[in-house]
Amino acid sequence: MTARETAFVREVSHALRSPLATVESCLQVVLDGYAPAPEKQREMLERAQRKATALLRMVKDLQDLSGMENRGRSRRKSALDLGAAVGKTLESFRAKAAEIGVTLESDVQEGMPPIRMDAYDLETLLARIVDNAVKYSRPGGLVRIGASFSRGEHQIVVADTGIGIEPEALKKVFEEFFRSEGARAFTDEGAGLGLSIVRRIVDDCGGGIDVESQLGEGSLFRVHLPEQVQGGCHA
Amino acid sequence: MHKGQAKVLIIDDDKDFVEATRLVLASGGYDVAWAGGTEEGMRRLEQEKPDLLILDMMMEGKGAGFVLSRRIRKDARFKSLPILMLTGMREQTGFSFPGKDKDSQFLPVDDFAEKPIKPQDLLARVGKLLEKARA
Numbered sequence: 001m002t003a004r005e006t007a008f009v010r011e012v013s014h015a016l017r018s019p020l021a022t023v024e025s026c027l028q029v030v031l032d033g034y035a036p037a038p039e040k041q042r043e044m045l046e047r048a049q050r051k052a053t054a055l056l057r058m059v060k061d062l063q064d065l066s067g068m069e070n071r072g073r074s075r076r077k078s079a080l081d082l083g084a085a086v087g088k089t090l091e092s093f094r095a096k097a098a099e100i101g102v103t104l105e106s107d108v109q110e111g112m113p114p115i116r117m118d119a120y121d122l123e124t125l126l127a128r129i130v131d132n133a134v135k136y137s138r139p140g141g142l143v144r145i146g147a148s149f150s151r152g153e154h155q156i157v158v159a160d161t162g163i164g165i166e167p168e169a170l171k172k173v174f175e176e177f178f179r180s181e182g183a184r185a186f187t188d189e190g191a192g193l194g195l196s197i198v199r200r201i202v203d204d205c206g207g208g209i210d211v212e213s214q215l216g217e218g219s220l221f222r223v224h225l226p227e228q229v230q231g232g233c234h235a
Numbered sequence: 236m237h238k239g240q241a242k243v244l245i246i247d248d249d250k251d252f253v254e255a256t257r258l259v260l261a262s263g264g265y266d267v268a269w270a271g272g273t274e275e276g277m278r279r280l281e282q283e284k285p286d287l288l289i290l291d292m293m294m295e296g297k298g299a300g301f302v303l304s305r306r307i308r309k310d311a312r313f314k315s316l317p318i319l320m321l322t323g324m325r326e327q328t329g330f331s332f333p334g335k336d337k338d339s340q341f342l343p344v345d346d347f348a349e350k351p352i353k354p355q356d357l358l359a360r361v362g363k364l365l366e367k368a369r370a
């Protein structure tokens with residue numbers, strides 16, 4: 001293994017081990033009788049279950065990140081309707097946004113040419129950026145998704161009015177397992193893998209992603225994907 | 236139990252782990268306080284004046300507990316506060332025997348255990364550290 005691979009494996013094992021230790025501890029206190037009240041026992045089991053769910057999600061994310069295959073399915077590029085994909089993503093986040101009190105808006109250019117990439121990759125890319133925009137928003141916030149085509153490139157812009165990103169954290173957000181201090185304080189939901197997966201997909205397509213943010217005001221992620229790369233996406 | 240209601244502060248950003256640990260310590264008659272991060276931890280140390288500190292080394296995903304342990308030791312007010320460091324990964328410190336030779340400088344804690352720690356083991360270690368501090 002290269003030094004980078006060794007470091008990654010160490011990070012992965014820590015990221016998995018720490019919540020697993022918590023699952024074990026929550027179960028242990030129930031089994032050993034440290035939580036005598038039935039309601040307390042139930043609470044500890046629920047805590048263990050939530051952690052197990054998060055662990056499973058993390059493992060799925062690591063599979064996505066490995067990029068070899070999408071959860072057992074090989075990737076295939078096809079001509080996709082970006083506008084429709086944006087619409088579908090918005091629909092899937094309606095309930096979560098409503099729960100927090102966040103408004104979702106989209107601005108999709110008409111008559112865009114189809115985008116050639118793997119359907120699951122496109123869905124994942126949109127979902128992970130929008131997931132962040134919603135998750136790091138406060139009640140009353142606004143999330144806007146724009147999709148357009150110009151000069152041979154598709155462009156996707158996701159802007160939110162959420163908590164924003166610390167200037168020193170901006171260049172790290174695409175690193176595996178990175179979560180900014182502000183994000184950690186805001187919610188303990190997340191492993192810091194979403195944007196690494198997004199970056200992997202964008203890189204595979206020969207595209208680019210960048211981020212602008214004002215702490216406390218909001219963030220803007222901009223993805224551009226070239227219409228046709230030599231060999232196409234995911235050669 | 237005759238612990239005289241010793242107070243234990245836990246600094247750990249995993250609130251589920253903290254709750255499990257709190258239940259175990261409460262069963263031993265300890266008073267438990269909690270902080271979820273470095274700055275809150277420092278504030279709580281000052282406010283609560285605990286008799287013992289349980290610190291998660293890998294807090295905030297990057298060894299914030301390790302950095303904090305050194306900061307606490309440099310603070311005259313907490314020079315003799317017993318610290319039990321918990322970690323998910325021993326290998327990351329390159330450290331194995333607390334309190335011995337140069338390692339105690341490197342990681343200035345009184346005891347060191349891997350997560351998850353068995354309830355009985357936790358109670359035994361906490362009891363021992365407090366006893367030592369009182370002696």
Ligand SMILES: Nc1ncnc2c1ncn2[C@@H]1O[C@H](COP(=O)(O)OP(=O)(O)OP(=O)(O)O)[C@@H](O)[C@H]1O
Pocket residue numbers: 061128132133134136160162163164165173174178179180181182183184189190191192193194195196218219
């Ligand atoms: N829209 C956003 N607003 C504020 N911070 C953001 C936003 N998007 C990303 N970040 C910052 O970038 C970090 C990395 O994002 P990423 O999606 O990789 O991880 P996560 O959302 O914390 O966890 P996961 O995606 O694994 O559930 C976040 O923890 C947060 O600090």
Ligand SMILES: [Mg+2]
Pocket residue numbers: 128131132190193194195
């Ligand atoms: Mg995310």
